Amino acid sequence: MPAFHHAGSVVLVLFAVFLPAAVVYSSLPTTLTLERAFPVNKRVELSELIARDRVRHRRILQGIVDFPVEGTYNPYTVGLYFTRVKLGTPPKEFFVQIDTGSDVLWVTCNPCNGCPKESGLNIALNFFDPSASSTASLVSCSDKICNLALQTADGGCSSQNSQCSYTFQYGDGSGTTGYxxxxxxxLEAVLGNSLVANSSAPIIFGCSNYQSGDLTKPDRAVDGIFGFGQHDLSVISQLSSRGITPKIFSHCLIGANSGGGVLVFGEIVEPNIVYSPLVPNQPHYNLNLQSIAVNGQILPIDPAVFATSSNRGTIIDSGTTLAYLAAEAYDPFVSAVSHMGTIS
Structure with missing residues (x-):
């Protein structure tokens, strides 16, 4: 979601299961029998070898897939976080804003009405052209993935157009239309010891041919938005459904002066991380916020203000620059901070 405005929400860990490895010690010699995957006298078709290789790549990628993060929190400079994705064959690089409040990955396509051609972020903007990629194909209205889009009211089909299209409207009033x-x-999978395995996987994403609102402004323009929501159309859900990556992602931000950070498909394991459980069965990534303390003193705020209900609750949103509070929580918070002399 574009900076300064609400787009949706964040997840650090959706689901994780760890099975401890069994360790067995024995002083007796052990013999392991090795067998060929294919008998010597069997003719193996190239397609079968490719299929086995793809399975092997999927096993390799069941770990950490790394995306570098750029940008900062500062609303007076960048005010957003973005990463790079490579799409198509041959691969073409795009800068996309990270947004856990929306579901779909989309990039600007050629031609595009109202789309910025320059960016104040010192990045070169690109346009995706399906005809220039040897592996690209359009999603038709009869495709089952289009039915998933229609269920979210984001997809659309008409008698004049057989392509599966979409229209997204964000919280700041900006929007995009495409197909x-x-x-x-x-994908770049981190295997450990600084080893990286390069691979690729087919995904469905949006091709934007119209943009409006803040998306058209060149000062913080990027090539698109990388949605990390929970819907089946999100990239994390697509890759997880095929067994390529786990349905876990981590968004780690570096200090205020450095900016950037890292985004991974997988879990970052650190001993001092504190986890907060997510509220289940919510369209966004909701947390159970219980109270706010200033200088060690809990503020007199009714906990019901933070309760998750229809159009209420606390969400984490990587696409929103600022924190927003309901008036019942905002007023006592500002009053407490003001009495500390930290703001004018």
Missing amino acids: YVSDMLS
């Missing part, structure tokens, strides 16, 4: 494309997403 869905299937193509390859390049």
Whole structure:
């Protein structure tokens, strides 16, 4: 979601299961029998070898897939976080804003009405052209993935157009319209000891041919938005459903002066991380906020203000620059901070 405004919400860990490895010690010699995957006298078709290789790549990628993060929190400079994705064959790089409040990955396509051609972020903007990728294909209205889009009211089809299209409207009033494309997403899997395995996987993403509102402004323009919501159309859900990556992602931000950070498909394991459980069965990533304390003193705020209900609750949103509080919590918070002399 564009900076300064509400787009939705964040998840650090959706689901994780760890099975401890069994360790067995024995002084007796052990013999392991090795067998060939294919008998010597069996003719193996190239397609079968490719299929086995794809399965092997999927096993490799069941770990950490790394995306570098750029940008900062500062609303007076960048005010957003973005990463790079490579789409198509040959791969083409795009800068996309990280947004856990929306579901779909989309990038600007050629041609595009109202789309910025320059960016104040010192990045070169790109346009995706499906005809220039040897692996791209358009998603038709009869495709089952289009039915998923229609269920969210984001997708659309008409008698004049057989392509599966979409329209997204964000909380700041900006929006984008386009159509869905299937193509390859390049992945870099971290295997440990600084080893990286390059691979790719087919995904469905949006091809934007119209933008409005803040999306058209060049000062903080990027190539698109990388949605990390819970819907089946999100990239994290698509890759997880195929067994390529786990349905876990981590968004780690570096200190205020450095900016950036890292985004991974997988879990970052650190001993001092404190986890907060998410509220289940919510359209966004909701937390159970219980209270706010200033200088060690809990503020007199009714806990019901933070309760998750229809159009209420506390969400984490990587696409929103500022924190927003309901008036019942905002007023006592500002009053407490003001009495500390930290703001004018």
